[in-house]
Amino acid sequence: MATSPSRGRPPGLTGPALLAEARAVFLEHGYTSTTMDEVAARARISKSSLYREHRSKSALYAAVVSDWAASGRDAMRPALDRLSDDSDVERGLTQLAEAMLRAMLSPVVVEMRRLVVNEAKSQPQVAGAYLKESWDRNIAGLAEALEGMHHRGRLSIDDARAAAEDFTWLVVGGPLNSALLGVQPNPAPDRPSRSVALFLARYGVH
Amino acid sequence: MATSPSRGRPPGLTGPALLAEARAVFLEHGYTSTTMDEVAARARISKSSLYREHRSKSALYAAVVSDWAASGRDAMRPALDRLSDDSDVERGLTQLAEAMLRAMLSPVVVEMRRLVVNEAKSQPQVAGAYLKESWDRNIAGLAEALEGMHHRGRLSIDDARAAAEDFTWLVVGGPLNSALLGVQPNPAPDRPSRSVALFLARYGVH
DNA sequence: CCTACCGATCGGTAGG
DNA sequence: CCTACCGATCGGTAGG
Numbered sequence: 001m002a003t004s005p006s007r008g009r010p011p012g013l014t015g016p017a018l019l020a021e022a023r024a025v026f027l028e029h030g031y032t033s034t035t036m037d038e039v040a041a042r043a044r045i046s047k048s049s050l051y052r053e054h055r056s057k058s059a060l061y062a063a064v065v066s067d068w069a070a071s072g073r074d075a076m077r078p079a080l081d082r083l084s085d086d087s088d089v090e091r092g093l094t095q096l097a098e099a100m101l102r103a104m105l106s107p108v109v110v111e112m113r114r115l116v117v118n119e120a121k122s123q124p125q126v127a128g129a130y131l132k133e134s135w136d137r138n139i140a141g142l143a144e145a146l147e148g149m150h151h152r153g154r155l156s157i158d159d160a161r162a163a164a165e166d167f168t169w170l171v172v173g174g175p176l177n178s179a180l181l182g183v184q185p186n187p188a189p190d191r192p193s194r195s196v197a198l199f200l201a202r203y204g205v206h
Numbered sequence: 207m208a209t210s211p212s213r214g215r216p217p218g219l220t221g222p223a224l225l226a227e228a229r230a231v232f233l234e235h236g237y238t239s240t241t242m243d244e245v246a247a248r249a250r251i252s253k254s255s256l257y258r259e260h261r262s263k264s265a266l267y268a269a270v271v272s273d274w275a276a277s278g279r280d281a282m283r284p285a286l287d288r289l290s291d292d293s294d295v296e297r298g299l300t301q302l303a304e305a306m307l308r309a310m311l312s313p314v315v316v317e318m319r320r321l322v323v324n325e326a327k328s329q330p331q332v333a334g335a336y337l338k339e340s341w342d343r344n345i346a347g348l349a350e351a352l353e354g355m356h357h358r359g360r361l362s363i364d365d366a367r368a369a370a371e372d373f374t375w376l377v378v379g380g381p382l383n384s385a386l387l388g389v390q391p392n393p394a395p396d397r398p399s400r401s402v403a404l405f406l407a408r409y410g411v412h
Numbered sequence: 413c414c415t416a417c418c419g420a421t422c423g424g425t426a427g428g
Numbered sequence: 429c430c431t432a433c434c435g436a437t438c439g440g441t442a443g444g
Contacts, residue, residue: 030238030324032236032238032239033238035437035438035439036438036439036440037437037438037439045417046416046417046418046419047439047440047441048416048417048418048441049416049417049418051439051440051441052416052417056439056440057439057440111327114323114324114326114327115324116387117320117323117324117386117387118236118320118321118323118324120320120386120387120388121317121320121388124388127387127388127389128387128388128389130387131383131384131387131389135383162400165379165380166376166401166404168379169375169376169379169380170372170375170376173371173374173375173379174371174375177337177341178337180323180326181322181323181326181333181334181336181337182326182327182330182333182334183333183334183337194368194372195372197408198372198404198405198407198408199404201404201407201408202403202404202407202408241425241426241427242426242427242428243425243426243427251429252429252430252431253427253428253429253430254429254430255429257428262427262428263427263428418444419443419444420441420442420443421440421441421442421443422439422440422441422442423438423439423440424437424438424439425436425437425438426436426437426438427434427435427436428433428434428435
């Protein structure tokens, strides 16, 4: 008859599941308009329990961002591996560009950026950690892939880090700006290949 | 004996001066943490007067952003004219890049972007108007300048709008991202000239 | 006795 | 123009 292996109170959310629920609340309302009452209610725990696990609202926010950044740390790894393996440099770069756009324009990623950017002034260490984990790490991964392609004679790269930044901003700069401001970017399906053409004009092997 | 030409109550701020003061308050605290009491106090007017001029907090915010976007509408005009007049294309583009960085990384511009981006979800029409006035307009101005240089045989541009976006994001993408996240971008004084070199590899006359 | 957790409420402040 | 005040809700903590 028992549908649960243990009797008594059904447990609410703790640990990573609590952080995921808190993240959803922060993304819905923003930092200031998020209430600890709503986080506790949606996690089905008391506020006392919430405060025992996270000593303050700002500490909960820092934990949410840190958990999020860690989970997305190597999000581009599969796409970078495909780039390194592709014998057609232009095709590989175009597919990477498309993958980057899909990843960075997804609603949850855009909203997380809004949240972190807005709180950068009051909680700079959180924004700094986010930048380091979610951004510098992916730039570094791309730089590594580009350098490998250079050594195999497929690209002509003098400064891999700078080239990785160039590629990233050519691809995502405009669409990300529009998305952050809440505007649906026009489809423009040729955008990735345009960006790749510009990149290869400077870094391609001629 | 009168130190003022008119007697009676010293006037508080109204109109554009009120919007400038309100803007400062919004930039200090963010939208949610800004109180109408503080705006009224700093403008030396009563809350009643404030609500008579702006019917709600969100209406005041919309007026602040609209006023700001209009005032910065043609901020890049002098720099664009210098670009068109410069006989040395590489030097002209590099100086434009430096001017764009100075303009977009100034603290007040960065903080205004943070504010508008954060409220894009709840007040999308404000963010949309900001994007149109502050961004599309400057991109269009740059596109026009690039097209003129193309017609004078100094550049080889197929799509002026796309080229203007490419240039903009190559130059400001990384530094703006760091600034929004509250990180001091490393000086990198060669960044503008690097971006120009990449741009000219594709759009220069060879 | 302990722990995990509850219902209730604190002092202050928000937009209007 | 201003004071006083509203219904509500905030982050955080009390006793048991």
